[in-house]
Amino acid sequence: MLIKQIGMARVISAGLGIIMLGAMLASCGGEAEKKEETGPPDPAPMVAVAPDTNLSEKDGGTTIEVRMNVDPGTDFIVEVGSSDANQLRVSTDGGATFGPAGLITFNSANWNMNHVVDIAVVHDGIIDGDHVVDITVAMQGETNPARIITKSINVADLTGIMMNEPQANLSGWTQCYASIYNTGGTDAIATILANCNQPNLMLACRPVGNPDFTLAAYAKRVDVTTDTTTDISTVHNANGVDWYFNTSKSWGFAPQGAGVNKSNCDYNDGTQLLPEQRMCVHTSGGLIGSGYRCGDNQVLNLNSNADWERVILQAP
Ligand SMILES: [Ca+2]
Numbered sequence: 335m336l337i338k339q340i341g342m343a344r345v346i347s348a349g350l351g352i353i354m355l356g357a358m359l360a361s362c363g364g365e366a367e368k369k370e371e372t373g374p375p376d377p378a379p380m381v382a383v384a385p386d387t388n389l390s391e392k393d394g395g396t397t398i399e400v401r402m403n404v405d406p407g408t409d410f411i412v413e414v415g416s417s418d419a420n421q422l423r424v425s426t427d428g429g430a431t432f433g434p435a436g437l438i439t440f441n442s443a444n445w446n447m448n449h450v451v452d453i454a455v456v457h458d459g460i461i462d463g464d465h466v467v468d469i470t471v472a473m474q475g476e477t478n479p480a481r482i483i484t485k486s487i488n489v490a491d492l493t494g495i496m497m498n499e500p501q502a503n504l505s506g507w508t509q510c511y512a513s514i515y516n517t518g519g520t521d522a523i524a525t526i527l528a529n530c531n532q533p534n535l536m537l538a539c540r541p542v543g544n545p546d547f548t549l550a551a552y553a554k555r556v557d558v559t560t561d562t563t564t565d566i567s568t569v570h571n572a573n574g575v576d577w578y579f580n581t582s583k584s585w586g587f588a589p590q591g592a593g594v595n596k597s598n599c600d601y602n603d604g605t606q607l608l609p610e611q612r613m614c615v616h617t618s619g620g621l622i623g624s625g626y627r628c629g630d631n632q633v634l635n636l637n638s639n640a641d642w643e644r645v646i647l648q649a650p
């Protein structure tokens with residue numbers, strides 16, 4: 335009974351929940367061990383604010399907040415780790431550096447203050463499916479699973495069309511082509527594809543000088559460059575995006591299932607679904623042409639426009 339009361343008091347103050355109580359009861363076999371349990375609660379980290387549990391590569395990330403259950407009296411080092419640093423990375427220094435793990439030092443001055451831990455989604459640049467990643471919080475070096483707090487986060491693959499995506503988030507990608515929308519008749523598509531020869535390609539567009547892409551989408555290189563002929567409505571679906579490509583018509587993407595009107599670029603006559611999520615570049619005779627859209631052409635027609643650019647990025 336004594337053990338149970340102590341155990342319950344610990345649960346209330348420790349915030350580690352029933353798992354910790356169960357572990358302590360299981361370990362209390364004899365009288366000598368019971369006496370050892372009569373001291374103050376063990377210092378242990380606790381997660382005061384839990385993370386978002388559903389993220390995608392379209393998200394920047396989430397945060398958790400960590401503090402101690404009691405004053406540790408001396409320096410107590412907590413390690414926050416990611417079970418898969420290829421999907422989620424953590425920062426315990428306010429976002430200055432991200433890695434597979436980070437440390438927080440608690441002491442009598444800060445034990446009861448929430449320390450914000452930033453968790454960043456890795457934009458890996460590959461079509462790698464969804465992953466469940468465990469974020470763990472425990473005393474540095476802790477190996478007892480009952481004393482390790484685990485928060486599982488689902489990280490969905492990046493699919494579909496990104497809007498207002500910071501290029502800085504696309505850590506797996508390198509730029510292999512860019513031109514202003516008024517460029518036409520000079521850049522050979524064969525040369526562009528020779529430079530953009532990695533297995534994944536992303537088409538993107540934005541105002542010149544803007545660090546964020548107004549629109550961006552990617553898929554396997556073979557999908558982004560599948561010839562959809564000069565037909566007005568044929569698309570090729572891949573990675574949640576409808577693609578079209580022909581060296582004498584146009585090159586671009588539209589929302590999955592929303593239909594296209596390649597005349598010669600995808601043209602919004604006022605009836606298109608999701609016109610703001612469509613990108614199109616004219617092509618002619620194997621060359622990139624001037625224009626045409628980065629969003630809704632009824633809002634902004636980019637033929638001969640000198641202020642917007644189209645960009646191609648690649649990833650292994
Ligand atoms: Ca991923």
Ligand SMILES: [Ca+2]
Pocket residue numbers: 391457458459460461462463491492
């Ligand atoms: Ca991915």
